[in-house]
Each structure stands twice: as structure tokens, then as C-alpha cells.
Amino acid sequence: MEKPGRMDCPALPPGWKKEEVIRKSGLSAGKSDVYYFSPSGKKFRSKPQLARYLGNSVDLSSFDFRTGKMMPSKLQKNKQRLRNDALNPNKGKPDLNTTLPIRQTASIFKQPVTKVTNHPGNKVRSDPQRLSEQPRQLFWEKRLQGLSASDVSEQIIKSMELPKGLQGVGPGCSTESLLSAVASALHTSSAPITGQNSAAVEKNPGIWLNTAQPLCRAFVVTDDDIR
Amino acid sequence: MEKPGRMDCPALPPGWKKEEVIRKSGLSAGKSDVYYFSPSGKKFRSKPQLARYLGNSVDLSSFDFRTGKMMPSKLQKNKQRLRNDALNPNKGKPDLNTTLPIRQTASIFKQPVTKVTNHPGNKVRSDPQRLSEQPRQLFWEKRLQGLSASDVSEQIIKSMELPKGLQGVGPGCSTESLLSAVASALHTSSAPITGQNSAAVEKNPGIWLNTAQPLCRAFVVTDDDIR
């Protein structure tokens, strides 16, 4: 039945409800928690959780979770453009990560495609979990499934484990896409591959990304790794 | 002349301009700084600075410095009601601090009056400085000047220093207003005066204030103090 305190939320698709609960005691007494409920009744407690569920079907970049309204002012955050766009318009190397999405046919390597530009947030840490929550980007994931089936190098790595020093950089950088990125880099550029070197990438990826290198932290191949 | 990038700001009085400057390099490249300019051309870099200058002539409690617009959502912060309002509606003792602002005539004790409710922020530390910047609250300060002139106890304390353990709690709690609060408490209540006891007052004064005690930290009168 219609629970009291659950209001319609015009900024979201029909059927979504919003609820605000005031904290009654403790150090945070008087503050409030905001929840959203999908048409099916599932409860959402944060904007990232909501964004994961809605995927690309709804653009939440200007959505204010607390008020439940679209706030054009929120565009502040995502206003970060890649540094190269502003300072080196069309100069430098071909840019491995952002220009890779060329032909989507006939390649033995999975294409990173929307990987970076897809993520609203700026988070850098590789977030395990996240793999739950279901919906999200059904289509491009399916596009890649066919390719994965015949992707040999993935098998190889799976049985030997990735070297410790080789870690992903950037949001949602799974082992598989990381491997793809490195493999692609090896094949599309003759320059040495070092990974991202600046510590600033951690702080502001949108600006500091070295787009001539794959999305992984700086690393060196040790003797142990070669053995 | 009209500098480019300085826009009118409808939320402020006529003649005020706003400017946004994007940071070009460093760790914070891509972020921006917002400035305001008074009709006379003075530059303002923060909301507190702006509030100090405008004083009570403009209510900035819902003013969003970054966007330059009034945001009713900003009222979230000030929405804290005193705990008693919610849990003990109209119960308990007379409430020394919040009910004191009675007659503003004929009292040898300065009345705390707008002391707490006047401050938008929740800051607790006594902020020295601030005394510069000029304008600000000309009128109510003048109202009190007359009373100060004939306020004897203030003189007394000034020449003997306040005991170390007796410190103010709450924003803008000057030595004078603290004294007033204690003195008022002594005269308006027969209950023992202990000061604020809960450590939570530091974290969330609006909620945790023990309104039956004056706005000062808990203290005990030591033998040294009596001597």
C-alpha cells in the first residue's frame, strides 16, 4: 500500500518514490537520511547506488540526491575536461584510451570503448563488489561477450595471475579490461608502455590522465615476473 | 570600465558583480574560484567575508556562494531545532538562554538576546580576528552600548581575570557575553549552575545544548579561584 512519507519524485522515471527520515538521537540527531524506492520497491541509499542501477538510461550528473531535483549547478564537478582538450588541441600522440573505440568488428582484442567516459564519478580506487546490482549497460556488455569467447590472452593470464605491481587505474578497471588495455597498447603503439606515472592521477584523473599510456598504474617488470 | 567575465548577480543588491575563474594548472586544474565585487569594486572571496560586510542588511543564510543564487535547500543546515522542541514540547525548566530576551529595558545585565540565533554557521571555536572588515550589525551593537556603560560587574571581572576553567561555549561567545550569561543565570534561577556538561555540545550545539544552563563549558570552582 502507499506508505506515508514516500513522495513521488518528478526528476526520476514514473513510479520512483523518495523518503526523508530525520535522525532522532545520537551525535547526528536532527540530520536526515534520504532514500529512494524503485517502482518495484527496492530501496536506494546513495547516488552511486542509484546510478549503478539506472545505468545509462538516466543521466544523474545533475541530480541532487538530497533534494531529489535536477540542479544545473551540479555540472561543476563533471565540468573537468581532459587537459589535452584545453592545452594541446589536437596535438601529441594518437591517444590509446580515448580514441580506441574505432571499428568494433574483427579484432581479437576487447575494446575498452566507453570505459572511462561512462563513469559520472571521479573515483579512482578500484571498487570490488559493484558486480552485483544487475541492470546497467546491458547492451555494450553483451556486444563484448562474443569477443571474449575467442579472446585467448585472457585465458593465459587467468591461469598465471597478474603480476602484483600491475594494477588498474581508473573506475571499474577490472582485470579483464586492464589486460585488454595493455594488450591493445602493445599492438597499436611502438612507444614504450609505462602506465600512468603522475601521482596526480589519483587526485584528478580527468585532468591528469596521460592518454598516451594505458589505464594502469606505473610498473616495472621484475625478474620474478619474467620467470 | 565593464570588465569581461563580471556578471550581474540578481540575488544581491544592485551593482554587485560575480566572476568565476577556472584554475589552469596544478593539482586543482579545472576547478574554479568564484569572486564577488561590491558596487564600489571591493573583491570578496568567500561567503563569510561577504556576510561580514553586508551584515544584517542582507540575509545570506540561503545564499549559495558558488552559484550566486538563493537555494532554499541550504536551509537544511539551520533546520536543526532545539532537542527540547521535538522531544519535550513545552516541558522542563524555563530555559535560561533562549527565553532571556524579554524586556530590553531597565536591567543592569546585558541581555544575550540574538547571540546564538544570529550566527548562521555552527562554528564553536571562538574566532579572534574578524574584528576588521567594518560594517556589520551597527544597530543592535549600539543598543547594547548604553547598557555596557553602566554595567558594573564587567569592570570587576576585567580587573581580576576570569578563572581558567570557565570558558565560553558556542559561536561568538566573548568574555563579556559569557559573564552576562552567568550573571543572568545566577539571578533568574535558584538551581545550581554547572554549565554545559555533554561533550556532544562541541559537535552539534543546536541539538545538544542544555538550555537550562548558561552557555559555558562545565566547570568547578576551585579553592584557588575563591582566593
Added chain:
DNA sequence: CGGAGTGATACG
């Protein structure tokens, strides 16, 4: 522009 301080978010 940097960075300490402060407040808000996100999830346990």
C-alpha cells in the same frame, strides 16, 4: 594555486 579545516556522502 595549495592545503588545513570543515562538512557531506555513502555505506557498514
Added chain:
DNA sequence: CGTATCACTCCG
């Protein structure tokens, strides 16, 4: 509701 982490504000 607590609290680690993150993001932003304010001012040097």
C-alpha cells in the same frame, strides 16, 4: 546511527 572517506570552502 556511526564513521571513514571524500569534496569543498576559505584564506594564505
